[in-house]
Amino acid sequence: xxxxxxxxxxxxxxxxxxxxxxxxxxxxxxxxxxxxxxxxxxxxxxxxxxxxxxxxxxxxxxxxxxxxxxxxxxxxxxxxxxxxxxxxxxxxxxxxxxxxxxxxxxxxxxx
Amino acid sequence: xxxxxxxxxxxxxxxxxxxxxxxxxxxxxxxxxxxxxxxxxxxxxxxxxxxxxxxxxxxxxxxxxxxxxxxxxxxxxxxxxxxxxxxxxxxxxxxxxxxxxxxxxxxxxxxxxx
Numbered sequence: 001x002x003x004x005x006x007x008x009x010x011x012x013x014x015x016x017x018x019x020x021x022x023x024x025x026x027x028x029x030x031x032x033x034x035x036x037x038x039x040x041x042x043x044x045x046x047x048x049x050x051x052x053x054x055x056x057x058x059x060x061x062x063x064x065x066x067x068x069x070x071x072x073x074x075x076x077x078x079x080x081x082x083x084x085x086x087x088x089x090x091x092x093x094x095x096x097x098x099x100x101x102x103x104x105x106x107x108x109x110x111x
Numbered sequence: 112x113x114x115x116x117x118x119x120x121x122x123x124x125x126x127x128x129x130x131x132x133x134x135x136x137x138x139x140x141x142x143x144x145x146x147x148x149x150x151x152x153x154x155x156x157x158x159x160x161x162x163x164x165x166x167x168x169x170x171x172x173x174x175x176x177x178x179x180x181x182x183x184x185x186x187x188x189x190x191x192x193x194x195x196x197x198x199x200x201x202x203x204x205x206x207x208x209x210x211x212x213x214x215x216x217x218x219x220x221x222x223x224x225x
């Protein structure tokens with residue numbers, strides 16, 4: 001079974017902290033994605049990557065950056081966490097557009 | 112990617128077939144219909160996809176109308192664990208040059224009643 005693993009299920013951080021969310025997939029997929037999910041707004045794409053060291057902005061990249069140094073790992077970075085970044089963060093990977101595999105999500109609270 | 116319309120919520124009795132409709136009247140000839148679901152507090156899960164023929168797998172069946180303007184996801188024997196939000200997504204096939212993300216709408220909240 002394909003596995004997408006996010007490093008934390010729940011995280012509480014203080015305003016202004018630098019936050020790293022890690023995601024690892026074990027299926028040698030080229031494409032990896034970071035979304036956030038908020039009530040009433042659905043899933044919104046933050047960043048995606050289609051190859052090592054390659055990244056593209058999604059719909060809401062402001063306040064975030066990403067890192068893809070190895071094919072299996074895609075990190076989301078909040079440079080200076082703010083309360084409006086409190087959300088559920090979801091990582092996904094895919095080989096092509098047919099099927100995406102999602103992690104369990106990280107519920108981040110910024111206080 | 113074409114826009115989709117789904118009912119906000121639906122109920123279904125346990126053991127019965129759950130039929131979830133989706134309208135995609137602006138679908139293009141090369142766009143596929145995908146279905147995902149999201150059980151509470153989990154990440155979305157792929158269910159099935161199709162182009163014009165009906166499709167079946169171990170989870171569900173997908174019926175696409177002949178004009179492709181609508182489709183129905185069928186869970187043949189719904190269980191309580193099928194309670195989830197179901198998303199219908201329309202998108203073009205992979206054409207190389209990198210990927211982009213899925214666009215999830217609000218989906219249908221399916222509640223399976225015991």
